[in-house]
Amino acid sequence: MSGLRWEMTAAGWIKADVLTGGYRTLIGRTAPFNWVLRKTENAKTAEFVLQGDTAQVWVTGKTSILDGYWHHLAGTFDGQRAVLYVDGLEDASVQTQELIRYSASSKIAIGGRRDASHSLKGMADDVRLYSYALSPSAIATLVQQGANAIPRVTIVPGIPTELIKQFNNTVTLNANVYDPNPEDTITGTWTVTNPQMAPFVSFGNPHAVQTTATFSQAGVYTLRLAVHDGQAGLEGDIYDEIIITVNEPVCSDLLVYNQVVGRYQNPLMSSDIGGPEGRPDCYVNIYDLWVLAAQWLECNDPENEACSL
Numbered sequence: 165m166s167g168l169r170w171e172m173t174a175a176g177w178i179k180a181d182v183l184t185g186g187y188r189t190l191i192g193r194t195a196p197f198n199w200v201l202r203k204t205e206n207a208k209t210a211e212f213v214l215q216g217d218t219a220q221v222w223v224t225g226k227t228s229i230l231d232g233y234w235h236h237l238a239g240t241f242d243g244q245r246a247v248l249y250v251d252g253l254e255d256a257s258v259q260t261q262e263l264i265r266y267s268a269s270s271k272i273a274i275g276g277r278r279d280a281s282h283s284l285k286g287m288a289d290d291v292r293l294y295s296y297a298l299s300p301s302a303i304a305t306l307v308q309q310g311a312n313a314i315p316r317v318t319i320v321p322g323i324p325t326e327l328i329k330q331f332n333n334t335v336t337l338n339a340n341v342y343d344p345n346p347e348d349t350i351t352g353t354w355t356v357t358n359p360q361m362a363p364f365v366s367f368g369n370p371h372a373v374q375t376t377a378t379f380s381q382a383g384v385y386t387l388r389l390a391v392h393d394g395q396a397g398l399e400g401d402i403y404d405e406i407i408i409t410v411n412e413p414v415c416s417d418l419l420v421y422n423q424v425v426g427r428y429q430n431p432l433m434s435s436d437i438g439g440p441e442g443r444p445d446c447y448v449n450i451y452d453l454w455v456l457a458a459q460w461l462e463c464n465d466p467e468n469e470a471c472s473l
């Protein structure tokens with residue numbers, strides 16, 4: 165195993181118990197510590213930790229593996245870069261000059277550390293060790309050789325989350341979906357998770373990942389896209405959500421600038437011609453009378469030919 169000082173791959177399937185916290189070790193070489201591939205202690209993500217010759221290298225993932233489903237983990241080190249893969253996709257990586265420490269008395273253990281701490285509390289399958297760094301495509305092949313892997317869904321960033329009723333009340337929804345099994349076809353279903361708001365949303369096609377949503381009432385909407393890969397057992401658990409707030413229009417949203425007369429007009433209230441700030445304010449009151457009076461005076465001044473009425 166001396167080759168581990170230079171390159172390695174640790175890989176395997178993990179199905180971690182969702183109810184308990186703490187580390188869940190898939191496989192590691194410990195006591196003294198050399199490296200480990202595990203679930204993090206305080207988050208739902210995975211990590212690949214290496215003991216270098218001067219410092220530890222922590223490759224901390226971002227994808228949750230604590231959802232009750234099987235996930236494939238792989239940690240590779242090619243002498244320059246340590247990479248953590250989750251379900252065949254790179255989840256995190258660290259560039260390093262460290263060499264993995266190889267302690268002669270350390271032992272490899274699956275499902276916990278050599279001293280039986282950090283134990284898995286879950287299940288492991290097809291755990292493998294290589295004395296070289298597998299390529300991304302080789303890791304994807306390992307995943308495809310296993311049982312069904314669940315899909316992944318992320319609603320794309322940049323979708324507007326603040327709308328104004330009547331003006332911009334439709335958004336285009338889209339998501340990035342991925343399934344480690346290339347033969348699986350992903351279907352998505354959009355729903356509104358707050359049922360009292362559901363009657364006020366219409367989706368262009370609720371069964372398309374990319375579609376539109378149109379809102380007819382002001383309020384806060386939580387839209388969920390659940391994905392399914394056509395295999396048994398997902399039951400709507402795999403989803404992402406976006407919160408969209410639809411605001412009532414304020415007066416400034418209603419006004420239209422009229423280039424011909426050179427001022428803002430209120431197309432919904434023809435009598436609203438003025439306000440405290442010199443433009444329509446969506447009220448008909450004394451300000452509008454003042455504007456009318458000023459215009460009347462202007463247009464009844466025989467010396468003024470620039471009447472704007």
Ligand SMILES: [Ca+2]
Pocket residue numbers: 312313314315343344345348393395
């Ligand atoms: Ca799948």
Ligand SMILES: [Ca+2]
Pocket residue numbers: 435436437438439444445446447448449451452
């Ligand atoms: Ca007014």
